Amino acid sequence: MLEFNRWFVEQGHHDLYPNSKLPEKKIAVLTCMDTRLVELLPAALNFKNGDIKIIKNAGGIISHPFGSVMRSLLIAIYSLNVEDILVISHYGCSVQGMDASKLMPKILERGITQERIDFVKSCGVDLENWLKGFNCVEESVRETVSAIKNHPLIPANVNAYGFIMDPETGRLDPVRE
Numbered sequence: 621m622l623e624f625n626r627w628f629v630e631q632g633h634h635d636l637y638p639n640s641k642l643p644e645k646k647i648a649v650l651t652c653m654d655t656r657l658v659e660l661l662p663a664a665l666n667f668k669n670g671d672i673k674i675i676k677n678a679g680g681i682i683s684h685p686f687g688s689v690m691r692s693l694l695i696a697i698y699s700l701n702v703e704d705i706l707v708i709s710h711y712g713c714s715v716q717g718m719d720a721s722k723l724m725p726k727i728l729e730r731g732i733t734q735e736r737i738d739f740v741k742s743c744g745v746d747l748e749n750w751l752k753g754f755n756c757v758e759e760s761v762r763e764t765v766s767a768i769k770n771h772p773l774i775p776a777n778v779n780a781y782g783f784i785m786d787p788e789t790g791r792l793d794p795v796r797e
């Protein structure tokens with residue numbers, strides 16, 4: 621990776637990627653970390669370097685109203701002039717139907733002791749709920765859009781829209797409220 625990076629810089633390939641800290645299109649995208657969307661999502665929506673802010677996590681969700689995703693969105697709005705937020709989930713998401721009880725044996729298998737798990741739980745963390753996936757992708761997108769729109773620190777003139785992308789074709793389906 622580092623070898624490639626040296627070559628990339630030496631060749632001046634960065635010139636192909638226009639630079640701007642402020643998003644040209646005044647859009648922030650919240651989406652899933654799915655590998656299939658890495659290049660497909662921006663390509664399918666004609667987003668180039670410098671156009672948008674992009675926030676990714678497992679499922680493209682907001683798991684806490686004062687967690688890192690909302691924090692990033694607030695910074696995008698108040699520091700970086702974002703006016704529209706697009707929540708883009710996708711069909712066939714691994715987070716859909718994810719069952720925390722199935723993750724627990726894998727966590728133990730990797731050498732995390734039951735004592736440590738119990739310690740985390742004793743600190744008040746509802747691990748099962750925290751690691752749980754969503755059941756319905758449309759419902760998840762609606763909930764996320766609603767969490768943004770109804771957040772006490774989101775200004776009224778910032779809009780949020782929900783979509784689901786087909787990770788094979790890049791087709792974008794709007795999610796009606």
Ligand SMILES: [Zn+2]
Nearest residue numbers: 652654713714
């Ligand atoms: Zn996903």
